[in-house]
Amino acid sequence: MIHIFLLFYRPLYAAFKWILIAGQSLWGSKLKAAIELKEQPLNIPSLKPDVFWFHASSGEIEYVKSLIRESKVRFPNCSLIVSYSSPSATKLFDSIQNQVDFFFPLPWDQPRRIQNLLKQLQPKAFFFARTDLWSELIYQLTKTPTKIYIISYNPSLNFLNRLWSRLFLSHFSGIFCTEPFQESILKDLVTDPKTVSCPGDTRFDQVFWRLQQPTKVPFQIPTPYLVLGSTWPEDENIFTPLLNQIVAMGYKIVWSPHEIQTANIHRISLILQKSKLTYQKFSDLSSTEVDVILIDRIGYLADFYRHADGAFIGGSFKAKVHSVMEPLCCAIPVITGPHIQNSPEAMRYHQIIMNELRVVQVTTSSNEFIAALEKIKTMQKGDFKKLLIGNLEKNRYATRRIMNSIFDN
Structure with a gap:
């Protein structure tokens, strides 16, 4: 069934990409920057054998920061890499600069580009943050030994999303959602219900961690x-x-x-x-x-x-x-x-x-x-x-x- 989905997805995505690039002069500065990001060549550094790959759109990086820090503590000899979809994501990397070995923009969601990237990086585990899921990337990951996870998943669970979930989420080794009602619905959609659980929202851990750090505001405001x-x-x-x-x-x-x-x-x-x-x-x-x-x-x-x-x-x-x-x-x-x-x-x-x-x-x-x-x-x-x-x-x-x-x- 995934192959049938991809028969439609790939030409539609290619057409969408062509429209974006061909009409680049018509778009606003944010969309232009996003297009340039997708076209950017990658200079991949030398990485250690065990690679953990985290992906977020932009602000969704907040949902995996706590996992990145915990991974570095548990596995100090692994390489941690972070991909992103939006140019604005780079403003949010400061607090994890010391833990991450490589930040890079995710290229276009097309077979050859994704295959080449996976061949170079060979991740042991892949972590999606929240909702920024890409069909071609997931499909190509299923053809490798990489374990796939999604963290703090918060799906809309409308008809189309449920249909997509039936096709793709069954290939995930772990689906960690934020609400109990999501857990019960997702268990009915995937092949192995044991892969779905509701451990809570990782962003709470990130926010509490941030509150334990010194404030960046150099003064106090009279209250209230x-x-x-x-x-x-x-x-x-x-x-x-x-x-x-x-x-x-x-x-x-x-x-x-x-x-x-x-x-x-x-x-x-x-x-x-x-x-x-x-x-x-x-x-x-x-x-x-x-x-x-x-x-x-x-x-x-x-x-x-x-x-x-x-x-x-x-x-x-x-x-x-x-x-x-x-x-x-x-x-x-x-x-x-x-x-x-x-x-x-x-x-x-x-x-x-x-x-x-x-x-x-x-x-x-x-x-x-x-x-x-x-x-x-x-x-x-x-x-x-x-x-x-x-x-x-x-x-x-x-x-x-x-x-x-x-x-x-």
């Missing part, structure tokens, strides 16, 4: 303060009319937009100037005694959650909420818009009430946003943190359970 994280214009339309009201409630604001290009930072600066609030950009900060700190640098948002009193997570009024995991692991209450279906942890903690406060409050309007913030303002902060930290402990050590499942059996 609210973080507006990974925001898009659709989110900002909801809370920008409330900025003065939020400050009047006693909050300082740390605003970290998802896009930090100069034009977007300038657009937000104009909003703040119109509101008459005092603000400074993080890159130019000379004093924290301002109403708003505008984050215009990558890699600092997670550290601002550490001492915040609450957080709004963006994308949730646009289409898909960004990660709520970092603020949750900092034991602070979260506000979102209505679009949280893509995030299992947002859905789960929306159902949990602690100290009379819903951990993730879902809002659909400016009025609901300010009402949610008022609930946070009046709650007993210490009791909430204690209860949430106790609950979050249950999410730890998914990495250890996965490694034990793979290597201790």
Whole structure:
């Protein structure tokens, strides 16, 4: 059946590739960069005999960082390599630079390119992160002795995905999903149900590890303060009319937009100037005694959650909420818009009430946003943190359970 699938997939993919390359002058800068990445020649270094290959699109690399560190501890003489699909992934490699022997962009998903790459690298084990699965790559891996695994799998499980899963996932040695309902569905789809398990989400291990590291923020912000994280214009339309009201409630604001290009930072600066609030950009900060700190640098948002009193997570009024995991692991209450279906942890903690406060409050309007913030303002902060930290402990050590499942059996 895979061969029949590939009879359709290969010419469709080749046509898709041709359209992308032929129309390259018409595309935006991000797509152009992604195309150039696929065409980039690889200079493969000398590797040790045992190669563990990890693949992620971009942000999905966060789901295998803990496995990479654990693999280096358990197997210090192996080579660890990481492939990626998006140019933005390179910004996320700093914390694993010392463990990884080779970072490289994944080439086009076509037989000859993939065959040549596998012949050169000869991985002992291959780990997909989350959902960035490529049909030709999987098929070519099945023709080698390589063991195939997928970590923190979070599939949509619609009709087409289930059909694809029946064809390809049965060739995996381990399918580690994040939710129990996914486990029961996937067991019915694969040939050997024992390959499917639900050890938890490895990203919790990565977030807790990050919180144990020294903060990158070189100053403390007077509390209380609210973080507006990974925001898009659709989110900002909801809370920008409330900025003065939020400050009047006693909050300082740390605003970290998802896009930090100069034009977007300038657009937000104009909003703040119109509101008459005092603000400074993080890159130019000379004093924290301002109403708003505008984050215009990558890699600092997670550290601002550490001492915040609450957080709004963006994308949730646009289409898909960004990660709520970092603020949750900092034991602070979260506000979102209505679009949280893509995030299992947002859905789960929306159902949990602690100290009379819903951990993730879902809002659909400016009025609901300010009402949610008022609930946070009046709650007993210490009791909430204690209860949430106790609950979050249950999410730890998914990495250890996965490694034990793979290597201790």
